[in-house]
Amino acid sequence: MNFELPQFIAPNFNQDFLIDAPNCTTIEVIKEGVAPKNYHAMSIYPEYFKINGNWVLPVESRMDCVPVVVTNNKIEVVEFRNLNIGDKVVVGRTEDASEGIYVYTKGFKSKSKNKDTFAFRSRRSRETAFSKDYDELYEILKYDREHGHIVWVLGPAVVFDYDTRKALSLLIEKGYVHAIMAGNAMATHDLEAGLLGTALGQNIYTQESIPMGHYNHLDLINEARRAGSLENLIAEGNIKDGVVRTCIENTIPLILAGSIRDDGPLPPVIANVYKAQDAMRTQARKATTVICLATTLHTIATGNMTPSYTIRDNKVRPVYIYNVDISEFATNKLGDRGSLEVKTIVANVQDFMVHLKNNLISL
Incomplete structure (x- = not known):
């Protein structure tokens, strides 16, 4: 295709x-x-x-x-x-x-001509059939890997699982990620997993809670602050794998916006909310596809920064926005804020990531 x-x-x-x-x-x-x-x-x-x-x-x-x-x-x-x-x-x-x-709202005409006044399951929910959405997304990502700018917006749930971290790291290596926007928590728990094999003290594969594991993320943050930067921390060789390490090794922009609830935070976290917004908008301006995973506030912020179109090579093209969350509340929230062009998928983000990896990367 x-x-x-x-x-x-x-x-x-x-x-x-x-x-x-x-x-x-x-x-x-x-x-x-x-x-x-x-x-x-x-x-x-x-x-x-x-x-x-x-x-x-x-x-x-x-x-x-x-x-x-x-x-x-x-x-x-x-x-x-x-x-x-x-x-x-x-x-x-x-x-x-x-x-x-x-x-002007009619620039990209819908292919659907079946618009009955009454129809079952007209809203997207956990009962929606998502197979076509996945197939379309695979093709969009293949295209935008070479011709666009793919921005990922990540919540910490994405790095709580062994297979998900591995899948996203492979997608970064293979060129399907051009920028990541997240908060202190995502990077902290990914690095904790890379250093200690846990996220918030729980083994990312077995889900076993480690004795005194509640110290693990704090120890990681402290180590990062001692090193002075994530680049220095990675260079020391103790972070075995993960999303942050793969971003740094592949020079992928990693925008970490601060929050009032942050521990630490990690050295690159942008504490000033408007400076963080400026850094996020730099990526949103270039975005051709945006994939938001399990983070309601970052998703709304990114959606509000991202128009339904962009201009590439003097041509107007759509910007594709996907919002993936296991909560219907979270997937509907972006639409409630005016970003009506978003495509929502109600799914566990761990399963979503593994689907993407399995269909985009031949191992």
């Missing part, structure tokens, strides 16, 4: 309502970090802005941020906190081109 990206069908700008639409209106920022009244807030969809008679699509977008006109053919999408005095913010809250703002 040869995977092909769906073709983006741009708006027909020869339609009267787009031809007759006015140029968008901008108001300059007069106070640092504060948008003018009636600012326009972005959605996850492609949005066009009319400037000097031409419709302009921002190259990089983000929900809940504001469009700033930089030149006649360039618009940057900026967080409120990053607004500077003099920035020209687009104002207007209509989406139908009547104010020079056109939100």
Whole structure:
């Protein structure tokens, strides 16, 4: 099967309502970090802005941020906190081109023509059939390994299991991971497993709790802080395997965002929440596929940073977002926050990872 990206069908700008639409209106920022009244807030969809008679699509977008006109053919999408005095913010809250703002939701047409008003199992849940989703994901990952930027968002459950750590490490080695975003816990317990064979003091294979094992993750953090960096810790040769070691050995960006509940934390954990957000958005801007595993808060944060489209090689293409969790609450939560384009899979993340490894890597 040869995977092909769906073709983006741009708006027909020869339609009267787009031809007759006015140029968008901008108001300059007069106070640092504060948008003018009636600012326009972005959605996850492609949005066009009319400037000097031409419709302009921002190259990089983000929900809940504001469009700033930089030149006649360039618009940057900026967080409120990053607004500077003099920035020209687009104002207007209509989406139908009547104010020079056109939100376009039909660029990637659905293949499904069967849209009955009533149907059983129309929402995705533990009763959903996921075989087709897995097959599609395999093809997307094969394509984006060479042509895209695959970002993984990980909760600590991913590294609590022997087979899962091995599967993800192999996927990193084989080029299916271009960046990982997580918290202190994921990296800590992965390194604990690499050093001591446990996660939170429990053997990652036998599930046996080790005597005084509740010290293990603290001992690991202390060792990492003594070494001064994860690179130094890995270089000492005591971390036998794992996701973090494989990332470092393959120069894969590992973005660790801090939390109020963190132990330690590990040396590279970003304590300032906005610096962490900036580091995460660097990866979200480049993302073509995002896979979120068993981490509700990091998933919502990443989903809010990631639009439904990106532009690669001057072509508009979809950004695929997958949210995998054993909890239906967690999988539904991202949709409740406005990221409607996400594909959810209700599954144990350990099983999910092993499926991916078995179907993408021939050992």
